Structure formats: C-alpha cells, structure tokens
Amino acid sequence: MSTTRKTARRAAIATALLGAAIPLTGGTANAVEDLAIIPMSATPDQHGCELTNVSCRVLVSNLSVFTTPVTVTVNGAVLGTATPADGCCDRYEFMWNPQKAGTYTLTAQAGAQSKSATVTIYDYNSLQGILKRYVGS
Structure with missing residues (x-):
C-alpha cells in the first residue's frame, strides 16, 4: 500500500471516529437521570x-x-x-x-x-x- 493511500485511510478513520465521538460528548454532558x-x-x-x-x-x-x-x-x-x-x-x-x-x-x-x-x-x-x-x- 502506498504512503498516500495509508495517509488517506488513516485520515478517513480519524474523521469517522471524531465524528462519532462529538455527538456522544455533547449529549452526555447535559443528560439528567430521571427523578x-x-x-x-x-x-x-x-x-x-x-x-x-x-x-x-x-x-x-x-x-x-x-x-x-x-x-x-x-x-x-x-x-x-x-x-x-x-x-x-x-x-x-x-x-x-x-x-x-x-x-x-x-x-x-x-x-x-x-x-x-x-x-x-x-x-x-x-x-x-x-x-x-x-x-x-
């Protein structure tokens, strides 16, 4: 695998992981357990x-x-x-x-x-x- 492909692949994986993590952190910060x-x-x-x-x-x-x-x-x-x-x-x-x-x-x-x-x-x-x-x- 070429260096360019590896770099692009790593960037895609990092973007996907970051995109999945951002909604999780925003939602759990405001979560209130039910009374x-x-x-x-x-x-x-x-x-x-x-x-x-x-x-x-x-x-x-x-x-x-x-x-x-x-x-x-x-x-x-x-x-x-x-x-x-x-x-x-x-x-x-x-x-x-x-x-x-x-x-x-x-x-x-x-x-x-x-x-x-x-x-x-x-x-x-x-x-x-x-x-x-x-x-x-």
Missing part, C-alpha cells in the same frame, strides 16, 4: 399502597439538584415538602395513609424534574381487599 417516585408498603404485611387505612411509603430519589425543595402531591393535593439541608440528600420518604378506595396519581416535583406514579387503592374490607390480604392476588 424516581416509588410507592411501597410501610407495613410488614406489604399491603401499603394497595388498601385503605394501610400506610404507604412514597420514596423519591435520583434528584439532580440537591438545593431545590421536593414536593409530593396526591391527585394534586400536597402530601409533603422536603427542603434539602446543606446540599444533602438524593432521596426522601413521605408517608401516606389512603382513606378512600380509588386510583391516585402520586407526583414528585423538584425544580425542573417531575415524575408521576399511579396506584390503585382497594377498600380494606371489600372483596378485593380480602383477596389481597388472604390470597395475595
């Missing part, structure tokens, strides 16, 4: 966030800014707000005790970050509630 909202049971029987009058723990994590207050709402009504202290922490827990059966939207908001989760709550003494408690379905 997470996770409803989970706060009781040993694991029926929180499923049945009325059973505690539900709402975990909010993956914050990108640690100085902005985190607010959690249930169907638009504020459940609670946590204000980070000294740039700490990247996860917060809120407690919710649903009183009525129905479908609820839990939303976490921290600055420009926002995430929602939908949970369906069954009446503790309804057929669905009894099945969940004793059969597990």
Whole structure:
C-alpha cells in the first residue's frame, strides 16, 4: 500500500471516529437521570399502597439538584415538602395513609424534574381487599 493511500485511510478513520465521538460528548454532558417516585408498603404485611387505612411509603430519589425543595402531591393535593439541608440528600420518604378506595396519581416535583406514579387503592374490607390480604392476588 502506498504512503498516500495509508495517509488517506488513516485520515478517513480519524474523521469517522471524531465524528462519532462529538455527538456522544455533547449529549452526555447535559443528560439528567430521571427523578424516581416509588410507592411501597410501610407495613410488614406489604399491603401499603394497595388498601385503605394501610400506610404507604412514597420514596423519591435520583434528584439532580440537591438545593431545590421536593414536593409530593396526591391527585394534586400536597402530601409533603422536603427542603434539602446543606446540599444533602438524593432521596426522601413521605408517608401516606389512603382513606378512600380509588386510583391516585402520586407526583414528585423538584425544580425542573417531575415524575408521576399511579396506584390503585382497594377498600380494606371489600372483596378485593380480602383477596389481597388472604390470597395475595
């Protein structure tokens, strides 16, 4: 292979590699991991966030800014707000005790970050509630 061909080949390879690397570096510099909202049971029987009058723990994590207050709402009504202290922490827990059966939207908001989760709550003494408690379905 001639010297000119080798040089041209190397220049083409370098251009292709550089062209592929530039979009990667620009995109990852501005990437923000999604805020997470996770409803989970706060009781040993694991029926929180499923049945009325059973505690539900709402975990909010993956914050990108640690100085902005985190607010959690249930169907638009504020459940609670946590204000980070000294740039700490990247996860917060809120407690919710649903009183009525129905479908609820839990939303976490921290600055420009926002995430929602939908949970369906069954009446503790309804057929669905009894099945969940004793059969597990």
